[in-house]
Amino acid sequence: MKHIFSLVLLLVMGGMLWTLIPLGQPTEPGEVANHYIQHGIEENRGANLVTSVIVNYRGFDTLGEVTVLFLSVAGAGFVLRRRDGLTPMVARPSSEILQTGARMLFAPLIVFGAYIFVHGHLSPGGGFQGGAVVASAVMLLLLADRDHQLPHGFMSWLESVAGFAFVLVGLAGLMVAGSFLSNQGVLPLGTWNRLFSGGVIPVIYILVGLKVGTELSALLDTMMNSGRPAENPGGEH
């Protein structure tokens, strides 16, 4: 009975979504999007319009997004902090291949992640994507060496400073141009399609990249450590 109800519900939902198919025909951008497309270079000098939208036109949204990510990571850390009752995970030592591979790939992955978030205003990618690549490097490190201790003090310091600096850049826009996160007059806009262009956009995206990278790394560390047996402080493993 329950399954029949589920099936009917799914069919109705599928039918409703199916009516979206004609929307798949190419449409022209609306008025607001047209403004972004036509005046994006003139107003921000950033080649990547998606980055211009995320960091400048809807920069306040991105501040909220970073906050949501921080909250979910903090929530997961809070929920998994007490390890009593969690089943200890019996982990085999990682293989030679994984250890060597992690040692080889760690530095290139960090550099690649940094490259992605530094070039967010020029090419596909940006703070979130670059941060995810940085976190994947940390995950490789944690997989290869389960007892690796991440520098938590440094990471939380970096994350706080990045988040705080994001707000400060926004306030600078408020003071200079009269609107929060404004890109006019805070930093020189530079030349289109150069690394030093886009005003505050690369600055903010670098901060976002640092913040997302450290947050996701901390999340991975929390999740991997939740499988450890609840140990007494100072105990060895």
Place this chain on the structure above:
Amino acid sequence: MSTLTPSTLYLGTAIALIIVGFAGLLVRRNILKMVLGFALVDTGIHLLIATLGSNPGKAAPILNTAELAADPSLVVDPVPQALVLTAIVIGLGVTALMLAYVVRLFALKKTLDVSEFGRLKW
């Protein structure tokens, strides 16, 4: 609907993903599989929004050549892509938090069957 364009294919895949994900949410009793269903719905919605903002005849919204910078109307709408980028990040955070709850719930009852968790208070 007479021709099968790439957009139709993407939309069909997106709808299928959403339906499969909701089926998992409704039918499965295992909390972990319900989280997986949620992740499938999430992915389907991302694909749906990204497809609605796509246009096979136009370039990606990155004006990094002189030709595109001279005539920006050759690129697609950047707003859906920006929205999907936001949604992916939020989806990741939500999924991670849900998985943390699943770990905690399993520690409490030693089962993942959702019907065992009838009480509001852990």
